[in-house]
Amino acid sequence: MRAGLRMKLTLCALALSIGQTAAAPAGANPLEALRTLDTRLIAVGTRLATANVSLCDQRQHQPGMSIHDLSQYERGERPAVAAAFGLADGPGVLALAPSGSAERAGLLPDDNIIAADGTALPRAPADSDAGYAPMERIVTALEAAFADGVATLDIRRRGQPMTIRVAAEPGCASRFALSPSERLIARADGRYVLLSAGMIAFMRDDDELAASVAHELAHNILRHRARLNEAGVDRGFLGRLGRSGRLFRQTELEADRLAVHLMARAGYDPEAAVRLAIRQSRGDARLFAGTHPDWPARLAAMREEIAAILAARARGETAEAPLPRGSLTGTRD
Numbered sequence: 001m002r003a004g005l006r007m008k009l010t011l012c013a014l015a016l017s018i019g020q021t022a023a024a025p026a027g028a029n030p031l032e033a034l035r036t037l038d039t040r041l042i043a044v045g046t047r048l049a050t051a052n053v054s055l056c057d058q059r060q061h062q063p064g065m066s067i068h069d070l071s072q073y074e075r076g077e078r079p080a081v082a083a084a085f086g087l088a089d090g091p092g093v094l095a096l097a098p099s100g101s102a103e104r105a106g107l108l109p110d111d112n113i114i115a116a117d118g119t120a121l122p123r124a125p126a127d128s129d130a131g132y133a134p135m136e137r138i139v140t141a142l143e144a145a146f147a148d149g150v151a152t153l154d155i156r157r158r159g160q161p162m163t164i165r166v167a168a169e170p171g172c173a174s175r176f177a178l179s180p181s182e183r184l185i186a187r188a189d190g191r192y193v194l195l196s197a198g199m200i201a202f203m204r205d206d207d208e209l210a211a212s213v214a215h216e217l218a219h220n221i222l223r224h225r226a227r228l229n230e231a232g233v234d235r236g237f238l239g240r241l242g243r244s245g246r247l248f249r250q251t252e253l254e255a256d257r258l259a260v261h262l263m264a265r266a267g268y269d270p271e272a273a274v275r276l277a278i279r280q281s282r283g284d285a286r287l288f289a290g291t292h293p294d295w296p297a298r299l300a301a302m303r304e305e306i307a308a309i310l311a312a313r314a315r316g317e318t319a320e321a322p323l324p325r326g327s328l329t330g331t332r333d
């Protein structure tokens with residue numbers, strides 16, 4: 001769950017990842033494939049974050065859009081990216097959650113966002129090295145504009161200036177981001193939920209994708225990074241052993257338990273979490289040894305919560321979601 005956030009977008013890496021997955025049609029344009037994956041991620045992330053706002057003590061408004069900026073791309077790739085996405089005057093809308101607030105307000109993919117609430121968004125120098133720091137400033141400025149729920153965006157659509165007012169829904173505080181890696185990566189660092197292109201392509205449907213996003217969102221909701229730090233966890237190689245390993249495994253089980261509730265409350269099938277875990281356990285069991293609990297314990301925890309969810313549903317009620325907030329003790333389960 002530790003995030004080394006490397007969201008520098010590399011089209012070669014993306015093309016490779018798309019080329020290796022059965023989910024993408026042969027010869028798919030990597031740029032449009034990027035948009036397709038990002039649309040799925042922002043749609044699922046926004047739905048989970050807004051449907052579960054009552055469970056979150058840290059909140060932010062979620063307009064349901066993901067943006068990108070030329071500064072994320074390698075210099076040599078920028079002309080192709082600018083042409084494909086109409087990126088010219090500042091960050092552009094890469095993807096919109098279907099029926100999210102930004103889409104309902106009339107925003108369209110490839111709109112360039114110039115200013116929010118009358119303040120120009122930060123810009124990166126045209127010749128800057130590829131990196132995520134300028135995007136971080138842009139996203140932070142946009143979130144500040146949405147702090148009161150409503151932002152007035154000055155945009156350019158195919159060069160034409162327009163103003164669009166977006167009233168965003170309140171949600172849990174997390175940013176959803178796509179990494180172009182072909183590896184199976186899902187991470188949370190307290191602020192971001194990061195999934196790789198390979199991970200999204202691994203999902204058979206949006207219920208499975210929701211399982212992965214909900215697990216990472218649960219890490220953020222439960223403040224696992226901060227609570228692990230407070231418990232003095234050892235993040236080094238030897239931290240996988242002994243007490244630190246037990247602390248990591250406790251956070252994984254807590255996230256597994258909460259995630260199925262997040263899924264159910266957002267209208268996803270919580271059983272998809274079990275299906276996904278079984279598929280992952282076949283491929284990756286040894287990869288997670290040490291910091292992740294063994295799969296039988298994780299599956300049992302998920303199944304126990306799903307049983308409670310279904311029993312409550314049969315009574316016409318909503319099951320109480322487990323929200324442990326106290327000190328991590330490292331006691332098993």
Ligand SMILES: [Zn+2]
Nearest residue numbers: 001215252255
């Ligand atoms: Zn985890």
